[in-house]
Amino acid sequence: MATRGQSPLLACGPPSDHSGDIEEEDALLTGERTSKEHHSNSTTSIVRSRWKEIGLLVWALVATAAVVILAAVYQHAVSRNSGSRGSGVGDAGERPSGKRNLIFMVSDGMGPTSMEMTRNWLQYTEKSPWDAALVLDEYLIGQSRTRSTSSLVTDSAAGATAFSCGLKSYNGAISILPDHSPCGSVMEAAKRKGYTTGLVVTTRITDATPAVFASHARRREMEDGIALQMVGSTHPLGRMVDLMLGGGRCHFVPKGNDGSCRADYVDVMKSAKEKGWSYISTREDFDDLGTDVELPLLGLFAPGDIPYELDRQYQNATYPSLEEMARTALNALSAATKDSDQGFFIMIEGSRIDHAGHANDPAAQVHEVLAYDRTVAAVLDFIKDSDTPTLMVSTSDHETGGLATARQLHQEYPPYLWYPSVLANVSHSGAYLSRAYHAHLSSLPSASSLSAALASSEGTKTYLVNLISESLGINDASDEELDTLLQQPAIAAYVFADMVSRRAQTGWSTHGHSGADVNIYSSDHKAAERLIGNRENTDVGEFLRWYLDVEDEVEKVTKELNEYMGVDGVGGSWLGTVPGEGERLDGQDHLDHSEGDHRRREEVGGMCEACGR
Numbered sequence: 001m002a003t004r005g006q007s008p009l010l011a012c013g014p015p016s017d018h019s020g021d022i023e024e025e026d027a028l029l030t031g032e033r034t035s036k037e038h039h040s041n042s043t044t045s046i047v048r049s050r051w052k053e054i055g056l057l058v059w060a061l062v063a064t065a066a067v068v069i070l071a072a073v074y075q076h077a078v079s080r081n082s083g084s085r086g087s088g089v090g091d092a093g094e095r096p097s098g099k100r101n102l103i104f105m106v107s108d109g110m111g112p113t114s115m116e117m118t119r120n121w122l123q124y125t126e127k128s129p130w131d132a133a134l135v136l137d138e139y140l141i142g143q144s145r146t147r148s149t150s151s152l153v154t155d156s157a158a159g160a161t162a163f164s165c166g167l168k169s170y171n172g173a174i175s176i177l178p179d180h181s182p183c184g185s186v187m188e189a190a191k192r193k194g195y196t197t198g199l200v201v202t203t204r205i206t207d208a209t210p211a212v213f214a215s216h217a218r219r220r221e222m223e224d225g226i227a228l229q230m231v232g233s234t235h236p237l238g239r240m241v242d243l244m245l246g247g248g249r250c251h252f253v254p255k256g257n258d259g260s261c262r263a264d265y266v267d268v269m270k271s272a273k274e275k276g277w278s279y280i281s282t283r284e285d286f287d288d289l290g291t292d293v294e295l296p297l298l299g300l301f302a303p304g305d306i307p308y309e310l311d312r313q314y315q316n317a318t319y320p321s322l323e324e325m326a327r328t329a330l331n332a333l334s335a336a337t338k339d340s341d342q343g344f345f346i347m348i349e350g351s352r353i354d355h356a357g358h359a360n361d362p363a364a365q366v367h368e369v370l371a372y373d374r375t376v377a378a379v380l381d382f383i384k385d386s387d388t389p390t391l392m393v394s395t396s397d398h399e400t401g402g403l404a405t406a407r408q409l410h411q412e413y414p415p416y417l418w419y420p421s422v423l424a425n426v427s428h429s430g431a432y433l434s435r436a437y438h439a440h441l442s443s444l445p446s447a448s449s450l451s452a453a454l455a456s457s458e459g460t461k462t463y464l465v466n467l468i469s470e471s472l473g474i475n476d477a478s479d480e481e482l483d484t485l486l487q488q489p490a491i492a493a494y495v496f497a498d499m500v501s502r503r504a505q506t507g508w509s510t511h512g513h514s515g516a517d518v519n520i521y522s523s524d525h526k527a528a529e530r531l532i533g534n535r536e537n538t539d540v541g542e543f544l545r546w547y548l549d550v551e552d553e554v555e556k557v558t559k560e561l562n563e564y565m566g567v568d569g570v571g572g573s574w575l576g577t578v579p580g581e582g583e584r585l586d587g588q589d590h591l592d593h594s595e596g597d598h599r600r601r602e603e604v605g606g607m608c609e610a611c612g613r
Contacts, residue, residue, distance in 0.1 A: 093529040095547050101343035101390040102547055103330070103379055104163070106209055107372050108156060109354025111399030111516045117362065117420075117506065118369040120405070124420040134369075135377045136394065139521040141528055144537045146398045146518060149178050153515045156208040156354065157220040159397030159537060164212040166541030166554075172579065174208065174217040174226065180578050181565060184557030186541065187213035187345060188240045189550035192557060194342035196295070196333050197241045200325045202306045202371075203351035204248025206230065209397060213347055214241040216561065218576045224262050225576065227251040231272040231298070234574055236564040237557065239275065242295045243332060245325045246351075247302035249281060259303045272298055286320050286328070293332035299325075308352055308429045310367040322350060323375045330382045343388050345548060348375065356429070357400030360508040361497035363426035365403075376521075383523055391527050391547065395540055396518035402509030409502060422504035425473025430496035433471055437464070437485070437492050460486060474499055 107114075115134065123132050148158035150170035161169045161176070165183035169176060175185050191197050199210045206223040215229035225234070227248075232239025250261035252268040262268075273279060280286060280299045306312060306319050320328075326348050333344035350372030356365035376394065383390045408414040440463055444456055464485055468474050477499065484495050494511075501508065520535065522528035530543050545551050564574070 093526070095527070095549065096389040099337075099341060099343050099388055100547070101334075101337075101386065101388050102345045102544065103383075103390065103392040104345070104347045104544060105372075105376065105379065105392060105394035106160070106163070106347065106349040107353055107369070107394065107396045108203075108209055108349055108351050109357045109398065109400030109513070110350070110369060110372070110396045111403060111514070111518055113403045113405060114353065114357075114365060114369050114399075115519070117403065117405050118366045118373070120418075121366045121420040121423055122370070125424050134373045135380070136373055136519075136521050139376075139394075139523060139525075140519055141522050141525055142520040142531050142533045142535055143517040144395050144520055144535050144540060146396075146537050147515065153513050154398050154537075155220075155513060156397050157212065160209040160212040162537035163395075163397070163541045163544065166538050166545060168538060170579075172218075172220045174215060174220050174222075175212045176216055176218050176575065180218050180575070182216040182558070182561040182575060184554045184559075184561060185213050185240075186544045186548065186550065186554060187347070188237065188557045189545065189553035190345040190548050191240045191242075192237075193548070193550050193553050194340070195548065196243075196337050196340070196342070196344040198243035198329050198333050198344065198346035199241055199246070199349075200244075200322070200329045200346065201246035201349040201351045202322050203246065203349070203355070204251065204304060205244050205246040205300065206248050206251050207351065209349050209351065210244070210246070210347065216575055219579055222576045223248070223251050224264060224266070225574070227268045228266065228271065229574075231268060231277060232275050233268070233271045236561060236574070239296065242336070243293075243297045243329055243346075245297075245299040245301075245320075245329055247300060247304055247306045249300040250303045252300065261303070283316075283318055283320060286324075289328060289332075291331055291335060293328070293335065295332065295336055297332065305352060305355070308356065308364045308368065308431065309371040310364050310426070310429050311432045313367075321374075322348070322371050323378050326375045327378050327382070330379070334382075334386070334388075337388075343390070348379070350375065353396075354400045357403065357508075358511055359430055359493055359497050360401055360501060360511060361430045361493075362403075362501055362504055362506045363423045364429040364431070364497075365401075366423055380523055390523075392521075392523035393528055393531065393540070393543070394521040395537075397537070399514045399516040399518055401511070402507075402514040402516075404507040404509070405505075407502065407505040407507035409505070414505075418505040419503065422473070422500060426471070426500055427473075428471040430493040430500075433467060433496045434493035436467065437489060441489060457486060468496070468499070472496065472500055474503065 115136065119132075119134055119137070122128065122134065123130060126132070146154045146159055147168075148154040148171050149168045150158070155171040157173055158169050158171045161167070161173050161183070164175050164185035164187065165177075166186070167177060167183055169183075170178055175183055177183050187197050197214075199205065199213060201207065201210050203209075204223065206226045208220045211217070211220070211223075211226045211230070215226045215235065217226055217229075229235040230241060230244065250259055252272070253260040253262065254265045254267045255262045256265065269279065277296045277298045278294045280289070280297070281301060283301070286299060286301070301319050307315060309321070312319050312321065329346060329348070333346060337344050350368060353365060353368040353372060356362075356368050376392070379392050383392060405418045406414070406416075407418070440460070444460070461482055464482055465477060468477050481495065481499055485492055488495075517534065520531050520540065522531065525532070527547075528543070530546070531540065545554050
């Protein structure tokens with residue numbers, strides 16, 4: 001519809017100043033003669049001519065509308081399929097028939113702001129345009145709601161149980177329901193249906209997220225028992241996983257041996273080898289695997305968690321990266337299923353994004369997210385080259401830290417700024433600096449006099465100034481910050497991280513988790529259509545079992561597991577004790593207990609209070 005001062009959209013040309021031309025146009029429309037002499041045209045020929053023009057005009061309008069409609073349909077199709085890298089998945093929302101692979105990825109603790117912070121950091125460091133994005137950004141399809149049955153703020157155990165069982169449970173539950181009975185996991189069902197299965201993480205392999213897929217425990221801190229279940233020694237149904245790569249070696253070594261954090265003298269490693277597991281523990285072992293990998297394979301490359309990527313990059317000769325472990329695992333599972341009727345199911349976790357959130361360490365988290373994004377790229381490359389229909393789904397169990405790329409440092413109204421350049425100057429995590437600081441303190445001779453103590457204090461202050469400058473790129477450490485480090489070395493990791501956060505103007509609302517919604521990504525929007533939009537985390541779990549076509553098998557596994565509990569439904573010592581009312585269920589205190597290569601075990605009643613996050 002034309003507006004004042006505008007020509008009609010379909011106007012054929014500029015208006016004429018000649019009244020004769022207007023009179024002639026009117027005659028063409030009405031079929032009446034004009035005042036001009038017409039020697040060769042009769043009234044009939046004029047009418048026929050005009051109808052011909054009208055017909056041409058109608059045809060042009062119809063053709064134009066058809067082109068517009070076709071263009072819109074094409075654009076919609078392109079938009080729907082942008083970012084898709086799946087193969088052979090059939091029509092939208094339909095699972096493939098026959099052999100298939102499913103790669104489930106968990107970015108533990110990563111919320112939408114973690115992505116935004118990392119994206120800004122990458123744009124700054126690479127001097128790329130403002131619209132440059134991460135690999136994951138192209139594959140966003142929805143969000144997940146994360147509450148558990150015991151809290152609006154979930155922990156990793158309940159969050160991951162929603163994925164493994166497709167059901168909600170309480171914080172601290174490892175594939176256990178609120179009535180403390182076991183629920184069959186999608187990995188257990190997949191294994192029973194002939195799939196080859198795998199777990200790849202950067203935390204302990206017995207930590208909550210990997211544990212829910214291949215074990216059951218009423219309390220997540222029961223990592224000693226979880227280790228036995230995961231290798232198939234005490235799991236009622238036997239071994240449920242074929243490949244495990246990550247950290248957590250201390251839970252497989254009997255008490256009294258170097259590097260052990262077990263509360264008993266059980267040798268899980270010996271038990272695993274007796275059940276046919278191949279075992280590797282060094283970078284050299286990992287590099288020697290090649291393409292001919294013998295399954296089942298257990299690779300434990302650290303006593304506890306594999307170091308933050310920010311620190312691991314300087315220790316590449318000791319620890320493989322998440323991307324490297326994922327590539328090796330995918331190739332191994334692909335080779336193992338090459339001639340089988342069923343494909344594989346693997347869970348790959350970027351575990352320590354969560355830990356960096358707990359530590360409120362923005363520089364460490366940026367590098368963890370980048371490491372995860374590189375792993376996603378490697379997975380997409382694998383999918384592109386796979387002959388078997390393969391789908392990747394990625395999400396987080398929760399957000400950690402309540403991260404905000406904004407921080408008000410004073411009472412005055414804050415500027416709308418945050419500074420990725422501060423993070424770019426950081427070469428080590430706060431946890432790494434804390435260990436270095438504690439090592440320095442341990443090397444000092446005990447002060448025999450007040451003057452010696454003062455001298456030692458001044459020397460330590462100088463040490464801290466240099467450490468902070470060299471590793472954090474901060475040359476304006478305040479007296480208050482230095483005094484806190486000198487007086488409270490136990491919280492040094494938090495102080496180092498906060499020094500970075502303040503200067504970068506990144507904010508944190510907690511050292512724990514938050515109730516924020518988290519993103520869902522997929523390599524193929526059509527295949528994962530059921531997850532488009534805002535979903536419950538249990539919808540993700542239901543999708544995994546649906547895609548693998550193991551819904552019925554999950555129910556069978558659940559029934560068999562419950563048969564091992566005893567007739568009264570209260571037994572099942574293999575599941576551990578029922579948590580007491582009001583007891584903290586997430587098995588953690590959120591403090592950094594790192595004193596060496598892994599967290600220090602603090603035994604309370606035989607439980608590892610500081611093992612889980």
